Amino acid sequence: MIDLDRISKAYPTRTGSNLVLDAISFSFPPRTNVGILGKNGSGKSTLLRVLAGTEAPDSGTIRRKGTVSWPIGFSGGFSGSLNGEENCRFVARIYGADVDDVVGFTMEFAELGEYFYMPVKTYSSGMRARLAFALSMAIEFDAYLVDEVTAVGDFNFQAKCRKAFEERSGRSSVIIVSHHIGTVKSYCEHCAVLQKGRLYYFNSVDEAERFYEAA
Secondary structure, eight states, X not given: XXXXXXXXXXXXXXXXXXXXXXXXXXXXXXXXXXXXXXXXXXXXXXXXXXXXXXXXXXXXXXXXOXXXXXXXXXXXXXXTTSBHHHHHHHHHHHTTOOHHHHHHHHHHHHTOGGGGGSBGGGSOHHHHHHHHHHHHHHSOOSEEEEESGXXXXXXXXXXXXXXXXXXXXXXXXXXXXXXXXXXXXXXXXEEEEEETTEEEEESSHHHHHHHHHHO
């Protein structure tokens, strides 16, 4: 479970401060898939980074119960000079996971072939995203944070991503941010809309869709 208590975040611009998160208070329920819809530039990725702890809010308090993933889809944490396997070993040690299990799962899931043993700096953006997603799935978290990564790869790889989340339902939560209602409908039973710095929560995705499209 992740609890937000009056979380605010702003960025300076040439025309003044841009408030992207405005005193948001919300409790994400455990073992529940929640989608967060928002237009481009609404602050979805900022919110995800704040939830993960990779970016601090300007004010407010976050309480996390259980383990929380890094934002899945973010591959900026990889060392470009290391190959895929070496990056997996490094991350596995950080999280105290079985190194060989993490490497084996990631290699099979990512389907990178010989590129798995090549420096990550030689990867395309799609290959980096596949590696990041597979590595995230190789480590058990209580909550998975997802930033549009489900659009990575072909139809078969997307189906594999969906199956991986389904296998974790009941013991983990998924919080996914997107501006595509179809993505949220595929993965989530509840939905929130991030609009003008505020988070509006709905018990059904259909309700959230109507609110989102009317904005």
